[in-house]
Amino acid sequence: HTRHQHHRTYWTHHLANTPTLDLPTDHPHHPNGERPGARRSLRLGADTVRALTALAEARSTTLYTVLLSGFAALLSRYSGQEDIAVATPVANRPVAAFERIVGLFANTVVLRGELRGDPTFGELVDRMRAVCHEAFDRQEVPFEQIVEDLAPDRNLSRDPVAQVMFVLQNAPAAESVVEDVRLRLTPVDPGRAKFELSLVLAEDGDGLAGYLEYRTDLFAPATAARIAAALVRLLDETARQPQQRLSALPATGPGDLRQLAAWNDTTRPYDPAGVVTLVARQASRTPGLIAVSDEDGERCYSYAALVEEADRLAAALRRRGVGRQQVVGICLTRGPILVVAALAVLRIGAVYLPLDPEHPIDRLHDALDRARAVTVVTDLGTEEQMGARWPTVPVDGPPEGAAIRPVATEPDELAYALFTSGSTGRPKAVAVTVGGMSHLVQFMADRMDLGPGDRMLASTTVTFDVAVTEMFAPLVRGAQVVMVGPDRHRDPVEVARLFAAPTTTAVQATPSMWEALVRSGLGPGTAFAISMGEPLGATLAGRLRDLGYRLHNMYGPTETTVYSTGEEVGTGTPTIGVPVWNTVVHVLDRFLRPVPIGVVGELYVG
Structure with a gap:
């Protein structure tokens, strides 16, 4: 009896607080008396x-x-x-x-x-x-x-x-005999x-x-x-x-x-030229097509006019002394002119910093300070927000001199900088290269199969990295950017109407926005629909597919140029998919060793 008690005490101490083994499973745990195996x-x-x-x-x-x-x-x-x-x-x-x-x-x-x-x-x-x-x-x-x-x-x-x-x-x-009984293992x-x-x-x-x-x-x-x-x-x-x-x-x-090697076999040739060159080439092929417009088509630029307007603003920036790889803030009311301003900054080899005029002034000034901006492109509605600290260049100023020759930038030079949302603290600065930006827009234009006659809505704030896809992927394929105005881009009812329009062929939104659109009466549509920025649930994905949208789930840190992985969403729980062009991803443990398929680890992108 004493021995038994000692052994009981041993087990009580030895197995106290034994952690539950949390293996990654394909299906959730639930009470099941049958235990099928x-x-x-x-x-x-x-x-x-x-x-x-x-x-x-x-x-x-x-x-x-x-x-x-x-x-x-x-x-x-x-x-x-x-x-x-x-x-x-x-x-x-x-x-x-x-x-x-x-x-x-x-x-x-x-x-x-x-x-x-x-x-x-x-x-x-x-x-x-x-x-x-x-x-x-x-x-x-x-x-x-x-x-x-x-x-x-x-x-x-x-x-x-x-x-x-x-x-x-x-x-x-396998067989044995006990007296006159033959035994066989089955x-x-x-x-x-x-x-x-x-x-x-x-x-x-x-x-x-x-x-x-x-x-x-x-x-x-x-x-x-x-x-x-x-x-x-x-x-x-x-x-x-x-x-x-x-x-x-x-x-x-x-x-x-x-299988892991096959998933990372993503080598794909693409044009090494920067976005400025790609857009200029497209403008020479389709000068009369509409390149960018507002949602009503009242304000628009053809491809030829887009390049001409960008040249005009680029000349003004150069006249103000803006040099190669210097940072230029862009603080403008939402509209087609945003695309003109960004393209103008890129044409002189400078780095554009998008700013949202709806943000607090202190936050705008902090971003300009930390990015060491040399000037800010403004309009009548935003110029006062800059105060006297930074010189400003009016986006709609008069022509200044002859057209400029675009600066030939190197792939590893910077194209744009932006600041994260700051939801986990002070906003963090991220700078993206010319090569990274060019690769992104070419991949996304191919993924969405854009071409002349297609229209992609630009409804996200310009300080969100995914706005680069909306503003430039259509322009390297002859498609049209439709900038949703400041009074509409946050209105779920209005955005839902635009998303479902038969003329809309490509859209993107976070799952939170998609939920709001569905609640606001989002109608059937056929657009190439991107979900990004947050986890996409199976229920929401099913509802969007049922409405006819060609749904794709995309994932990527800002630092790796917007999107690193993606998949076309089918039935079941959506995943973040497989690597995009020329990208490898590894899921590693704390020793930087690959984890088995289906096992939780930390994602590394290269």
């Missing part, structure tokens, strides 16, 4: 098993402990956790007298592995050896009693204490899973064979296949190099590596 077979070859057995002997332990260590290492890489609890069945026949008694004595023991500090695999085996010795010496305490003693907060959708199991069986003979798949994942292995000739049992209400078959393949690869690697640290061990199978 399936199995994915796997095999370890003879060479790998021999090497793992030799490692066990060198570490004064068993093959079981080495395999358990490999399983724990993989679970750690998949979950990002370093405190891993694995259940295992034990025979629970501690004395010889029990060996000939017919009946089920088996118990479940929880092995809690500590993986902190990024140990080598050999060091992890040493840790797990100690854990196994302590646990198996105290195996007679019923698991149910341990759970009762621990009294964990119960969640009907999760198993208490341990959510995964590991089993290594001694392979029985594998049975019950179609259910005892745990979220269970790894079951047994001797198979000189190797090991078995299966990964998984709950099908949590994991898709493809995910189980990836986990099984990753485990085999990890054990193969540790068999060859047990001195490697856990962070250096592979956590992906060969198929995953090929």
Whole structure:
């Protein structure tokens, strides 16, 4: 009795505050008494098993402990956790007298592995050896009693204490005879899973064979296949190099590596010229087409007029002494003239800084100060906001001299700068290169399949980086930019009307705006519709698709020039898609190692 109490006390302390293993699943956890399951077979070859057995002997332990260590290492890489609890069945026949008694004595023991500090695999085996010795010496305490003693907060959708199991069986003979009874082992798949994942292995000739049992209400078959393949690869690697640290061990199978490489195979030729050159070339091809207009078509510029007006303003800026790569603020009332001003700044090789005249004056001045702006392009409605601190250039001033020759900028020179929203603190400055901007507008023009006759609405504020797509992607393909005016671009009812117009062929908005548009009566439409800036939910995506919009979900940090990944949204939960042209993305763990497909990590863009 005293021994039993001591063992109960050990388990209570040893398993106290055991964290729940949070593996990434394909489906959410929910209470399910049926626990539907399936199995994915796997095999370890003879060479790998021999090497793992030799490692066990060198570490004064068993093959079981080495395999358990490999399983724990993989679970750690998949979950990002370093405190891993694995259940295992034990025979629970501690004395010889029990060996000939017919009946089920088996118990479940929880092995809690500590993986902190990024140990080598050999060091992890040493840790797990100690854990196994302590646990198996105290195996007679019923698991149910341990759970009762621990009294964990119960969640009907999760198993208490341990959510995964590991089993290594001694392979029985295929057939045996007891007196006159012939016994034959028959594998049975019950179609259910005892745990979220269970790894079951047994001797198979000189190797090991078995299966990964998984709950099908949590994991898709493809995910189980990836986990099984990753485990085999990890054990193969540790068999060859047990001195490697856990962070250096592979956590992906060969198929995953090929898939990741395919997703990042994004090389695509594009014109290295800057936006100024691209727009000028388009203007020479379609001089009479409308390049930019307001939503009513009352104020508009043809392609020829756009270049002419940009030249006029560029000459004025140069006359004021604005030089190459100097920053010019643009603080204008919304309208087609915004595109003229930005193009004018780019034509002299300077850097444009868009400003929203609706922002507080202190914020406008702070942005100009931090960007070291040399002048500001203004109109009658915004000139007073600048005060006397910065010289201003009127956007609608008289012609000043002959047309200028555009400056030939290099791809790594700057095209524009802007400041983030400041929602998490002081707005941060971001500068984007000529090459990055040119690449973006060419990619987006191709993605939206823009051409003469297409009309893209420009409804986002000019200080939002996605405005670059609206203002310039149409202009490199002969399409039309439709600038939504200051009284309408924040009005969901008016924007909804414009989005659904049959003449509108491309639009973009955040999910918050899309929700507001739907609530405001957004009608059916056929436009190429971009959702960006926030996570896009499946319900909203379904409603937009049902209305007929060709929905694409785009993602990207401002620093990587607006968009880095994207996908056309189908059924199911939208993702951020795959990399855009000439872009690679990697999801890495804290050791900068690739995480398996479906596993949470930090996104790196290049």
